[in-house]
Amino acid sequence: MWKKLNKNTRKNAVTYLMLIAAYLIMSVLQKGGHLSNLISGMLVLLCVYAIMAVSLNLTVGVLGELSLGHAGFMCVGAFSSALFTQLTMNTGMNAGLRFFIAILTGIVVAAVFGILIGIPVLRLRGDYLAIVTLAFGEIIKNLCNVLFLGKDSNGIHVSMKDTMSLGMEADGIVIINGPQGITRTPKQATFFIGMLILLISLIIVLNLVHSRTGRAIMAIRDNRIAAESVGINVTKYKLLAFTVSAAIAGAAGALYAHNTSSLMATSAKFGYNMSIMFLVFVVLGGIGNMRGGVIAAVLLTVLPEVLRFADDKRMLIYAVVLILAMLWNWTPAARTFREKHSIRRMLAGRAGRQQKESGEAAATNKKEEM
Amino acid sequence: MKKFRKAMGLVLASAMLVASLAACGGEDKKDDQNVDSGSTNGEAVLKIGGIGPLTGGNAVYGQAAMNGAQIAIDEINAAGGINGMMIEFNAQDDEADPDKGVNAYNNLKDWGMQILMGCVTSGSCTAVSDYAHEDNLFLLTPSASSLTSITYDNAFRVCFSDPNQGVGAADYISQHQLASKVAIIYDNSDVYSSGITEKFTAEAQSIGLEIVASEAFNADNKTDFSVQLQAAKDSGAELVFLPIYYNEASLILSQADAMEFKPMFFGCDGLDGILGGVENFDLALAEGVMLLTPFAADATDDLTVSFVTKYQEKYGEIPNQFAADSYDAIYIIKAAMEKAGVTADMSVSEMCDAMKAAMTQISVDGLTGSAITWSADGEPTKAPRAVVIENGAYKAME
Structure with a gap:
């Protein structure tokens, strides 16, 4: 049955199964108390970064455009969803429903920003998207740092100066407090929801890639002129892929915002360094390879934490590991070595030998199975 | 099918291995805790x-x-x-x-x-x-x-706390009649700096200190302060309040000196470290700078x-x-x-x-x-x- 499936379907199924297995193993370990506090505290964060890797992989790997501002989309998603939650917190709305709508808010707002940026920029050729998204990320980060928003009995007040100029009544509460950001958003993001969103975004992206639309997008990536000549609407498909990518980043942001009680638009969190970090996940995992991106995101996020015992040297170890991983993935010598000693080949080789040895018996078995 | 079964076997085996390793880890940790709680050996x-x-x-x-x-x-x-x-x-x-x-x-x-x-x-x-x-x-x-x-x-x-410092600084300036026109230069991307500025501004308004300029910079642009200083100078401020850290303050002092702007400078505990904390900073420029700090390294107690x-x-x-x-x-x-x-x-x-x-x-x-x-x-x-x-x-x- 497995063999009859399309090669891509099989590959995707392995990815999904891997995620589900990872979820089950982690939950069982967590329930049994065998997981260290460190790892169990990081589970949601790992989901967030894995989702970001999937999102950026769509832009970089499938669409073939460079985005250096993906942290900006995450930031937009995080702030808009946290804002929604804060505004509706004491209205008696069901907490689960509120969280669901908050995630949708994050997705929609990030998608709108994706469209706004995509419309002018994706019509151009060359590296313009990289430049514009780089600027976008920085602008969003700085805007969030000077934004003050409060709520009182008269409604919502917004200021770009300070909380004093909000001019609120005595019962007013400040929700977005400039550089202090949004504090004490209820921690509703769980590992289950994180995994669910990761799985859904993977299904969306993988299905998109293997659909008619996905083939059109990849045709544009591989040869724009050829794609145009067969009548593909280049801007439309580029915009579509980029918007989906931004929307997924928004979902990651929403998840992130509901996992931290101190959401601040710092350079370390939403600056371009973070965007580059996402790019590193994608490149290390293999451009266009969703599964690899997710694995790289998880490894690179966990690594600095498990290396804590090495104190200052962990930064050095981290860099060395990164370089080694790049060499392992991309140098010709390592590739030939990997091909020679790959697990798949070993399995195939052994299976082949066994088949010969057991001769007819195996062949009849196989027939029966099929 | 056979290959798939083999692969699954491998996956399950490795999962079991991981699980057992994690379990071992957990037990080891519990042992450690027993030792540390001090009940088993004399040294608490x-x-x-x-x-x-x-x-x-x-x-x-x-x-x-x-x-x-x-x-x-x-x-x-x-x-x-x-x-x-x-x-x-x-x-x-x-x-x-x-x-x-x-x-x-x-x-x-x-x-x-x-x-x-x-x-x-x-x-x-x-x-x-x-x-x-x-x-x-x-x-x-x-x-x-x-x-x-x-x-x-x-x-x-x-x-x-931030409010405590902001209010304290405003009260101090007003009670000692250091100045009536105050300019603020602060980092609006920093929690500490913007927190103090906010409370300082509020307190200044209620006690009648006039704030003639409130100029912000952020973490990405903290080397050139000529714009902020010029605004403070033009506003006729007698005192510049610097609720920031000493690295930026040292630059502000040098640049103010270069443009011959010589008001009083007043800071909070973030300024502590300006003496000796900054390389190539002419300490003569820090003469007369006032700061609220809970700690002074050259106190004689x-x-x-x-x-x-x-x-x-x-x-x-x-x-x-x-x-x-x-x-x-x-x-x-x-x-x-x-x-x-x-x-x-x-x-x-x-x-x-x-x-x-x-x-x-x-x-x-x-x-x-x-x-x-x-x-x-x-x-x-x-x-x-x-x-x-x-x-x-x-x-x-x-």
Whole structure:
């Protein structure tokens, strides 16, 4: 049955199964108390970064455009969803429903920003998207740092100066407090929801890639002129892929915002360094390879934490590991070595030998199975 | 099909291996905890965790804080510990990032932390205090000054809060009639700086100080201040309030001097370190700068002299207020523990409850203030000290 499936379907199924297995193993370990506090505290964060890797992989790997501002989309998603939650917190709305709508808010707002940026920029050729998204990320980060928003009995007040100029009544509460950001958003993001969103975004992206639309997008990536000549609407498909990518980043942001009680638009969190970090996940995992991106995101996020015992040297170890991983993935010598000693080949080789040895018996078995 | 079965077998086998390894890890940890609780062997140990930025842009503050704490712990251990318990200290890096702070906190919990001295920075402290509250673990931050950092009843702090400093500075300027027209230059991407500015502005309005210019910069543009200084100069300000850290302040002082703008400068505890903390800075420019600081490294009381000598011997530099805050923090923990009669076999939660009650009853003489007391909301009560820089040294102001 497995063999009859399309090669891509099989590959995707392995990815999904891997995620589900990872979820089950982690939950069982967590329930049994065998997981260290460190790892169990990081589970949601790992989901967030894995989702970001999937999102950026769509832009970089499938669409073939460079985005250096993906942290900006995450930031937009995080702030808009946290804002929604804060505004509706004491209205008696069901907490689960509120969280669901908050995630949708994050997705929609990030998608709108994706469209706004995509419309002018994706019509151009060359590296313009990289430049514009780089600027976008920085602008969003700085805007969030000077934004003050409060709520009182008269409604919502917004200021770009300070909380004093909000001019609120005595019962007013400040929700977005400039550089202090949004504090004490209820921690509703769980590992289950994180995994669910990761799985859904993977299904969306993988299905998109293997659909008619996905083939059109990849045709544009591989040869724009050829794609145009067969009548593909280049801007439309580029915009579509980029918007989906931004929307997924928004979902990651929403998840992130509901996992931290101190959401601040710092350079370390939403600056371009973070965007580059996402790019590193994608490149290390293999451009266009969703599964690899997710694995790289998880490894690179966990690594600095498990290396804590090495104190200052962990930064050095981290860099060395990164370089080694790049060499392992991309140098010709390592590739030939990997091909020679790959697990798949070993399995195939052994299976082949066994088949010969057991001769007819195996062949009849196989027939029966099929 | 066969291949698939083999692959599945491999996956399951490795999953089992991982699970068994993790299980082993868990058991090992439990054994460790038994040893540490002190019931099995004679030497009782108290585990204090520290969280602060040891790498990255704010590493100066975190490293100083952990060094200061280490000195206090060495002293206490040499003198026989707290209630006979030796202190073990574990400092973890959070890069001033809330997520990394939570990771550091969880890591310390795996280590068996019983008391947390941290976090050094406000944002990280706000995030961590949530988790510490859930675990009912006692938290004393040396230097997180934001109001949101210690909202819970298990959290206390050593330093002044942002509002406290902003209001204190405005009152001081007004009471001593230093100036009537004030300009502010602050970092609007920094929690500390914008927090003080906000309260300073509010207090200034209510007591009749005129703020003629309020100029912001941010973390990405903090090398050229000519625009902000020009605005302050044009507005005719007599005094420029600098609620920022000393690195930026040193640039502002140099650039103001270059454009022949010579108002009075007034800062908060972030300015501490301007004498000796900045390379290639002409100390003559700092003459006459006034600042509110709880700690002055060249004070002549015995406690400060002994601390500064030890710090210099061990780390080769002059301690700043972060080091002093965390040095005090360890002694405050000691005082509260002795008051509460804490023993090492208490659970984290029992210890926290005992400490919470004790904190409001103790009075501590430290480097950053004498007879410091705490209210149940975690805020310290101590008098702000104003100093003026004269002949390259701090001199207390009346």
